[in-house]
Amino acid sequence: MQLTVWTYEGPPHIGAMRVATAMTGVHYVLHAPQGDTYADLLFTMIERRDKRPPVTYTTFQARDLGTDTAELFQAALAEAYERFKPQALLVGSSCTAELIQDDPGGLAEALGLPVPVIPLELPAYQKKENWGAAETFYRIVRTLAGPRQGQERPKNERPLANLLGPTALGFRHRDDILEITRLLDSMGVGVNVVAPLGASPADIQRIPDADFNVVLYPEHALSTAQWLERAFKQPYTKTVPIGVTATRAFIAEVAQIAGVSADVTERTRLPWYSRSVDSTYLTGKRVFIFGDATHALAAARVASKELGFQVVGLGTYSREFAREIRAAAAEYGVQPLITDDYLEVESAVRDSNPELVLGTQMERHVAKRLGIPCAVISAPVHVQDFPARYSPQMGFEGANVLFDTWVHPLMMGLEEHLLRMFREDFEFQEAPSHLGAAPQAPKEAPVAREAAGATAQAAEVAVAARPAESSGTPGAPVWLPDAEAELRKIPFFVRGKAKRNTERYAAEKGISNITVETLYDAKAHFSR
Numbered sequence: 085m086q087l088t089v090w091t092y093e094g095p096p097h098i099g100a101m102r103v104a105t106a107m108t109g110v111h112y113v114l115h116a117p118q119g120d121t122y123a124d125l126l127f128t129m130i131e132r133r134d135k136r137p138p139v140t141y142t143t144f145q146a147r148d149l150g151t152d153t154a155e156l157f158q159a160a161l162a163e164a165y166e167r168f169k170p171q172a173l174l175v176g177s178s179c180t181a182e183l184i185q186d187d188p189g190g191l192a193e194a195l196g197l198p199v200p201v202i203p204l205e206l207p208a209y210q211k212k213e214n215w216g217a218a219e220t221f222y223r224i225v226r227t228l229a230g231p232r233q234g235q236e237r238p239k240n241e242r243p244l245a246n247l248l249g250p251t252a253l254g255f256r257h258r259d260d261i262l263e264i265t266r267l268l269d270s271m272g273v274g275v276n277v278v279a280p281l282g283a284s285p286a287d288i289q290r291i292p293d294a295d296f297n298v299v300l301y302p303e304h305a306l307s308t309a310q311w312l313e314r315a316f317k318q319p320y321t322k323t324v325p326i327g328v329t330a331t332r333a334f335i336a337e338v339a340q341i342a343g344v345s346a347d348v349t350e351r352t353r354l355p356w357y358s359r360s361v362d363s364t365y366l367t368g369k370r371v372f373i374f375g376d377a378t379h380a381l382a383a384a385r386v387a388s389k390e391l392g393f394q395v396v397g398l399g400t401y402s403r404e405f406a407r408e409i410r411a412a413a414a415e416y417g418v419q420p421l422i423t424d425d426y427l428e429v430e431s432a433v434r435d436s437n438p439e440l441v442l443g444t445q446m447e448r449h450v451a452k453r454l455g456i457p458c459a460v461i462s463a464p465v466h467v468q469d470f471p472a473r474y475s476p477q478m479g480f481e482g483a484n485v486l487f488d489t490w491v492h493p494l495m496m497g498l499e500e501h502l503l504r505m506f507r508e509d510f511e512f513q514e515a516p517s518h519l520g521a522a523p524q525a526p527k528e529a530p531v532a533r534e535a536a537g538a539t540a541q542a543a544e545v546a547v548a549a550r551p552a553e554s555s556g557t558p559g560a561p562v563w564l565p566d567a568e569a570e571l572r573k574i575p576f577f578v579r580g581k582a583k584r585n586t587e588r589y590a591a592e593k594g595i596s597n598i599t600v601e602t603l604y605d606a607k608a609h610f611s612r
Contacts, residue, residue, distance in 0.1 A: 090426050090446050091424070092401035092424050092426070092444065092446065092464060093212035093213035093214060093401060093424065093464075094123070094212070094213045095178070095179040095206075095208045095212065095213065095216070096179075096206035096207070096208055096211045096212060096213060096215055096216025096219070097114060097116075097123075097176060097177070097178050097179065097204075097206055097208065097216060098123055098126070098213045098216065099206075099212075099213040099214055099215065099216025099217030099218070099219075099220060100112060100174065100176060100204055100206060100216050100217065100219075100220040101114075101123055101126075101127075101137055101139055101252075102213070102217050102251040102252045102253050102254075103217050103220040103221050103224070103251055103252075103280045103304075104137065104138055104139065104174055104220070105127055105133075105137040105138065105139075105251075105252040105253075106250070106251045106252040106280045106281040106282070106283075107224075107279075107280050107281075107282070107283050107284065107285075108282065108283070108284045109170055109171035109172065109284040109285050109286070110138060110170055110171065110172050110173075110174060110224075110284075110285065111138045111139075111140065111164055111165075111168045111170035111172075111173055111174070112137075112138060112139045112140070112173075112174040112175075112176070113139075113140045113142075113157075113160060113161045113164050113173060113174070113175050113176075113188070113192075114139055114140070114141050114142070114175075114176060114177070114178055115142050115144075115153075115157050115175075115176070115177040115178065115186060115188050116141045116142060116143065116144075116177070116178035116180065117143065117144055117178070117180050118143045118144070120141065120143075120178045120180060121141050121143065123137070123139075124136050124137055124139070126253060127252060127253065129467065130253065130465075130466060130467050130470070131252060131253055131467075131470055132467065132470055133252075137252075138168065138170070140160055140161075140163075140164040140168075141160075142156055142157050142160045144156055153184060153186055154186045154187075154191055157186055157188060157191055158191050158192075158194070158195060161173070161175065161188075161191070161192055161195060161197075162195060162197075165197055165199070170199060171199060171200075171284060171285040171286065172199055172200045172201075172202060172224070172227075172228065172285040173192070173197065173199060173200070173201045173202065174201075174202050174204055174220065174224075175188040175189060175191075175192045175201060175202070175203050175204065176188055176203065176204035176205070176206055177206075177208075178208070179208030179209065182207075182208050182209075188203060189201075189203025189204075189205070190203075200227055200228060200285070202223050202224055202227050203223075204216075204219070204220055204223060206219060206220075212424075214303040214304065214376065214402060214404070215404060217251055217303070217304045218303060218304050218305070218306070218307050218308070219307075221248075221251075221279070221280050221304060221305065221308050222307045222308045222311065224280070224285075224288060225279075225288055225291060225308050225311070225312070226311060228285050228288040228289050229288055229289060229291045229292055229312075229315075230289075230292055230315060230316065237292065237293060237295070237316070238293055240274070240293075240295065242272055242273065242274055243272070243273045243274070243295045243296070243342035243343070243344060244273070244274045244275070244276040244293065244294040244295050245268060245273055245274070245275055245276060245294055245295065245296055245297065245298050245338075245342070246275070246276050246277045246278070246279065246291050246294045246296075246297045246298065246318075247261060247264060247265070247275055247277075247278045247279070247298050247300055248279060248297050248298065248299055248300065248304075248305035248308060248309055248320075249299060249300040249301030249302070249303075249304040249305030250278065250280070250281035250300060250301065250304075251280055251281060251301075251304055252281070253463065254281070254301070254463060255379065255460075255461075255462055255463040255465055255469065255477070256469075256475060256476055256477045257281060257300075257301070258281070259474055259475055259476035259477075260300060260476045260477055260478040260479075260482070261278055261281065261300075262474070262476065263476040263478050263479035263481055263482055264298065264300065264325065264478055264479060265278075266479075267325070267331075267335070267348070267479050267480075268298075268338065270348055270349070271335065271338060271339065271342070271344050271345065271346070271348060272342075272344045272345070273338060273342050273344060276290060276291070276293055276294035277290055277291050277294065279291065280304075291312065292312070292315075292316045292318070294318065295318070295341075295342060296318055296319045296320060296321070296341045296342065297309045297312055297313075297318050297319070297320040297321070298320070298321045298338075299320050299321055299322070299324075300324065300478070301324075301378055302324070302377070302378055302405070303376055303377065303378060303402055303404070303405070319341050321334065321337050321338060321341070322337065323337050324378055324381075324382055324478070325478045325479055325482075326378075326379070326382035326383075326386065326477055326478050326482060326483075326486075327382055327385060327386035327389075327390055327482075327483055327486065328350070328352055328354055328386075328390055328480065328483045329385065329386075329389055329390060330382060330385065330386075331478070331479055331480055331482075331483065332350075335348050350480050351480040351481060351484075352480040352481075352483050352484055353484055353487075354390065354483050354484065354487055357391070357487065357491075362491065362495070363392065366391065366392070366393070366491060366494055367391075367392040367393075368392065368393070368394055369393045369394065369439045369440055369494060370393070370394050370396045370436070370437065370438045370439045370440070371387050371393045371394065371395055371396065371397075371438055371439070371440045371441070371442060372396055372397035372398075372432070372433050372436050372438035372440070372441050372442070372443075372447075373387065373395060373397060373398050373399070373441075373442045373443065373461070374397070374398075374399045374400065374401075374421065374429055374441075374442075374443040374444070374447055374462075375400065375401075375442070375443055375444050375447075375461050375462025375463075376400060376401070376402050376462045376463060377400045377402040377404075377405030377408060377409055378405075378462075379461045379462035379477070380398060380399065380400045380409065380461075380462065381408060381409065381412055382477075383442050383461050384398050384412055384416060385412075386483075386486060387442070387490070388416060390483075391487070391490070391491075393440070395416040395418060396418060396436045396437070396438055397418055397419075397421065397432055397433065397436040397438065398412060398413045398416060398418050398420060398421065399413075399420060399421025399422060399423065399429065399432065400421075400422060401422075401423065401424040403422060403424075406420075406422045409422060410422075426446045426450070429443075429446070429447065429450065430450045433447070433450055433451070433454065433456070434454060434580065437578065437580060437581050438456060439456070439457070439494065440456070440457050440458070440459070440490065440493060440494055441456050441457070441458040441459075442458070442459055442460075442461045442490065443458065443460065443461065443462065444460065444461075444462050444463065444464050444465065445460060445464055445465050445466045445469070446464070447460075448460055454580070457493030457494055458493060459489045459490050459493055461477075461489075560587065560591070561587055561590035561591060561595055561596055561597065561598050561602075562596065562597050562598065563598045564597050564598060564599050566599065566600050567598045567599050567600050567602065567603050570600050570603055571583060571586075571603065582603075582606075582607070585606055585607075585610050586598060586602060586603050586606040586607075588606075589602070589605065589606035589609055589610070590602055590606070
């Protein structure tokens, strides 16, 4: 295991919690030590939920390990059933409790409760959160939905689809459901069940009544859709409708499966972009993309095919979809990045010199530190990515949202560059930056200012009397003030590369102090 400050995915029982919290009439009894209840905050604080997740923890302590922890689990399970009266129970262990091997499934079966009890075996040291969500959803559907022996699917008045995959803590899942429901309705297709988000055990039992399944988020629903296809002969969609092109392909796929017309009014303003002055400035912008596989693949396609950006980096933390990411990276001519180490992602961002970063909340922090515009496209996200407004990622309205979300940081980046460019102009009145105002020193009294001036003058003499010190690695060239001022005039999106090239040139030439002349000599050298 690796000690880290941030993580893209929690252990698999967090994925199980995302499914249980998304549903109604379900309760999850988690065999876990005291301290593993931290996960409640993910839902109540980040997602702004008005009630805590439907999870009961056994919360055993160190002193309990010398007694019968199995009996402790059974007591907690019986109490949870009596208190909450759920329609179905999930039972499992957290990553810590897994080590004591108490078998929650067998212990629950021995109680003989009058509701379905679904045991979850989630290998915490081999798998992670998204896999845990997918496995939990699969076990729930397989237990509650059938198969139904000798029963035929009912004849529906119009084609019906299930929307599979949205969970609690999902990135814009709530709004995606509404957008795709409207899109299907405009095609004459109804929605039978949305699951797991908002579904009850009774709803899960109705899943086989639909004519086909729409897989919105393959990380959570692909394995379930594949089983439903085998068990009930329900086809499922392969296209995730993020972006105009993918939405059109999704409409054509649904029309073929459901036997309906693909003639749908496109509610998108994106064609305006190609006729606007923005397209002149934004075409060819370098973009680095990282997130879950579904959103990373879609973002790369939209950036490259619809907005005319250049994809200079593509990666995911979803190792289960590494093959798809590698294939897409080969198409865009970049090296795929499959990792769950945010420091490795930060290094890749720095090396690729992008003008825009599309990623998770971790990449937002990285981009802010590097001074690069950023937009969040994927979980994990923070509270600000659960907006009160309608903000889908899918469908035609989702394409409008993507355009605004991605283009605005770039335009603000241009504004930031202009602010810096004209900052020395005597007619320029400095405006606050979107990256945050620099801390202002408190005003000093006249006597204090005189003392500070004398101290500064003495410091200047001292600096002039001693060799320049490097703020970087030992032996690295030192930037003189005039060279630093000139470097700041270079646009932010190439400044890092110019700085590294100049330092490399100075090191090769044995130059210890970088001047303005060194900066332009390096530029001429690397331009040949």
